[in-house]
Amino acid sequence: MKDKLKNKSWYANAVALCIAVTLYVVLTHLGPIGDHMDKFTGYFNTVILGLVLAYLMNPLAKFYQNKLLSRVGKLGEKWSVAALLAVITTLLFLILMLETLIPQFIDSVKTFMGNLDTYAASMDTYMSKMGVSRLTQGVKLAEYMANANVKILDYLAQNAEAIVNASAAAGKSVLKLLIAFILSVYMLMAKSSLKNGTIRFMRAAIPAKQYGTTMTFLKRCDSILVDYIVFSLLDALIVGIVNMVFMSLLGMDYVGMVSLLVAVTNLIPNFGPIIGGAFGGFILLLVNPMHALYFVLFTVVLQFLDGYVIKPKLFGDKLGVSGLLILASVIVCGNIWGIMGILLAIPIAAILDFTFREALIPWLEKRRGIVHEDPGSKDAETAESADTTAEA
Numbered sequence: 001m002k003d004k005l006k007n008k009s010w011y012a013n014a015v016a017l018c019i020a021v022t023l024y025v026v027l028t029h030l031g032p033i034g035d036h037m038d039k040f041t042g043y044f045n046t047v048i049l050g051l052v053l054a055y056l057m058n059p060l061a062k063f064y065q066n067k068l069l070s071r072v073g074k075l076g077e078k079w080s081v082a083a084l085l086a087v088i089t090t091l092l093f094l095i096l097m098l099e100t101l102i103p104q105f106i107d108s109v110k111t112f113m114g115n116l117d118t119y120a121a122s123m124d125t126y127m128s129k130m131g132v133s134r135l136t137q138g139v140k141l142a143e144y145m146a147n148a149n150v151k152i153l154d155y156l157a158q159n160a161e162a163i164v165n166a167s168a169a170a171g172k173s174v175l176k177l178l179i180a181f182i183l184s185v186y187m188l189m190a191k192s193s194l195k196n197g198t199i200r201f202m203r204a205a206i207p208a209k210q211y212g213t214t215m216t217f218l219k220r221c222d223s224i225l226v227d228y229i230v231f232s233l234l235d236a237l238i239v240g241i242v243n244m245v246f247m248s249l250l251g252m253d254y255v256g257m258v259s260l261l262v263a264v265t266n267l268i269p270n271f272g273p274i275i276g277g278a279f280g281g282f283i284l285l286l287v288n289p290m291h292a293l294y295f296v297l298f299t300v301v302l303q304f305l306d307g308y309v310i311k312p313k314l315f316g317d318k319l320g321v322s323g324l325l326i327l328a329s330v331i332v333c334g335n336i337w338g339i340m341g342i343l344l345a346i347p348i349a350a351i352l353d354f355t356f357r358e359a360l361i362p363w364l365e366k367r368r369g370i371v372h373e374d375p376g377s378k379d380a381e382t383a384e385s386a387d388t389t390a391e392a
Contacts, residue, residue, distance in 0.1 A: 050183030
């Protein structure tokens with residue numbers, strides 16, 4: 001019956017019309033559809049976050065299993081120990097990061113607030129020399145900044161309820177993160193059973209002809225994501241350590257906080273190093289302007305070395321994505337998923353690129369009966385020679 005319908009002259013037009021109507025309805029109701037999707041996925045946020053954390057710790061657990069525990073016990077016991085070591089390593093890293101970041105951040109804020117009058121007086125003197133002694137509203141910069149503490153206290157008093165609500169939301173988020181981390185530990189320990197169940201389901205749900213292609217595609221996506229995560233973290237660690245050594249040799253302040261900030265923002269494609277350099281330079285500017293200048297100049301040199309030496313050595317040609325596609329992916333993914341989309345923009349671009357080149361184009365060529373020739377092959381060179389002779 002289905003084949004008979006396909007042979008009808010109106011069948012293709014009816015299918016096209018249905019697709020067009022569906023697309024129109026979806027595009028004209030993107031807002032409500034997005035709200036309902038956000039509400040639905042909100043019920044699973046903690047579980048999804050747990051899956052993400054388990055996925056991030058999985059390469060570290062595999063490293064421990066294959067390198068440190070290669071001669072220890074059975075496979076199941078080996079994986080349990082490796083997963084436990086990965087969890088402990090992650091916890092130690094988080095504790096170290098918080099102990100480094102929070103105290104120094106508080107110190108930098110205290111330094112800034114304590115030196116407001118000095119900064120304001122210096123800025124007002126500089127503006128007077130430039131012929132601009134007052135702001136547009138006729139208030140001296142020094143007087144304005146000297147009253148900053150009072151204005152901040154007034155703002156806190158007037159927005160006490162909003163601050164309490166924001167604090168409660170932050171506490172709720174921390175609790176969700178803690179629960180998600182506990183879930184990720186269970187998921188990591190139960191990786192084998194979860195993987196076997198997923199493969200069994202996919203084998204039953206996907207037709208046999210498409211199963212092999214689908215699994216190859218998913219393994220390629222997994223390889224791209226894992227390589228990107230591992231090498232990006234390693235690259236950020238190298239950049240952070242080099243920055244820490246430089247700042248320590250010059251006796252700069254806030255070495256731990258600024259180096260950690262540089263390492264974390266280095267994970268953001270394209271714009272991350274600019275953000276890290278700007279914030280680090282601003283923090284050092286509050287203490288020593290010359291140190292801030294040295295830091296900014298060193299950041300430019302370090303990012304040049306990172307882009308042309310460190311990253312090529314780490315990534316090689318594993319991703320092979322053009323800069324234009326990465327920039328477009330950063331903009332689009334950032335608009336759709338925010339900061340998480342920016343962080344995942346490069347692997348998403350790599351997956352779309354290889355899907356387009358190795359799946360979509362060959363499928364279209366096969367449908368049209370086009371035989372693809374490798375530009376470097378002998379047949380292609382012979383054909384190009386023949387075309388050149390014919391043109392001559």
